[in-house]
Amino acid sequence: MSYAEVNGINLYYEIHGSGKPVILLHGGLGSGEMFTPMLPAFTADHQVILPDLQGHGRTADIDRPISLPEMARDVAALIDHLGLVKPHVVGFSLGAGVALRLAIAAPEKVGRLVSGSAGIRRSAFFPELLEQQAQVNGAAAEFMKDTPMYELYQRVAPRPEDFPRLLDKIGASMQQDYDLTEEIRGLRVPTMIVGADADMVPASHWTEVFALLDGGRRDGGWDRSGRPKGGHALAIIPGTTHYDILDSPLFAPIALSFLTQD
Template identity: 50%
Template sequence: MPYADVNGMSLYFEEHGSAAAGTPGTTTEPPLLLLHGGFGSGESFAPLIAGGLGEGRRVITVDLQGHGRTPDVAGRPMTMEAMGDDVAALIKHLGIEKADLLGYSLGAGTAARVAVQHEELVNRLVLVSMPARRDGWFPDVTAQMDQMSESAAEFLKDSPMYALYERLAPRPEDWPVLVGKVAAMNRQDYDWTDEIAALSVPVLLVFADADGIRPAHMAEMFALLGGGLKDPGWDGGGRPASRLGVIPGASHYDLMFSPLLAPTVRSFLQ
């Protein structure tokens, strides 16, 4: 199985797409790294890859710390900053000069940290369903995050998330550890508005129209990237490099399964 030894951990990754490393054919497009949400794995992106996202492109899925086939690191808290460093180390390990990054939820936070902390490695950035500040979530969402703890692990064993973890994890008995670390991370306050506003790489923000993130915050994030501040002119000359996409008929929980997501992302990356 493909593991990369980075930052004191064995990070699991897989190659997909019609231009994966070692397959015939060439592509001028940068490789695309896909970063999953909390309690997920690289397998979560199967619908996107099947929807054509890997056509003519090298696609790499990553199992983040303690998720999927990547074992946890004892004594290391789970933070998006640290996981951002892990992904940056993987990019260097694979000899990639620049990569496109797409992250969903927790993975979007990780992708954002890669761009903030290692912007020289990022070509384009796609952030799916992630706020720039913790209070960008609706208050009931943050209230649920505040109430979650390791004690929820037993209750969550009836969920598809646990079924995935039990099937893939090197140590399924570590499920309570993962739940506890994700819960602790989600309770931490953060505000990345200044760092996101300082990014020079093009960014695609994608949200659901029934997301857990406040619509006003979606517009605020787009404004941080220069969007929605003025009319671009009849020829589009004033259009910002970054884009905003709102997927209709979707929520935070099923956005990744929308057939509209793959073409939205593909259009931006091309």
């Protein structure tokens, strides 16, 4: 357990195991602890780095918005700080959005990428979810006191009283429009798109993203010559939602099967 002064933030991180490094990036209002149940699977052959992103977990907030591109720069600076050479990156939800932006902006720093449950444009989300996201702000803190997210924050955050501020920043971030279509089309890091079959976006969105990566456009062929030239892959995990996909016993082995490909 340690802190790194990188990109203007005192970033908390943990290191577990040894081997090829893999960075696991948690979802919104969570922390690296989200990956605790699957750590044994990842540390069997990998060194796992678990950062807590800005304002989450044990990383105190700073005077800047919650910005996925800025948090991607935090992770890029952590990679340099630790002297890592092309670590793999696995992200979930908010963390997957950060991971995608890291791979887009600094592909030379990433080995392989697993993007879990992250839509590539805001308009892909179901309309009712966009309405719910518009209600996320500091005033909701009182109603979240019985949730696991609030319990975690109160237990580990350097300033537990900052929870309403985090909700304000997350809410503001979710209102920002974005569309990564062209960036995904040109992605140079081998990427696996992973989604729940009942996620925050239609299941068809995952196949759309895969198509941008040249996937699913032709028969793969007996010799696999029809697979995406960039080594990309797609996995839709059955019987899951956005809220329990990390609980699936399939998530870790699916991710690891991709990370360990030649």
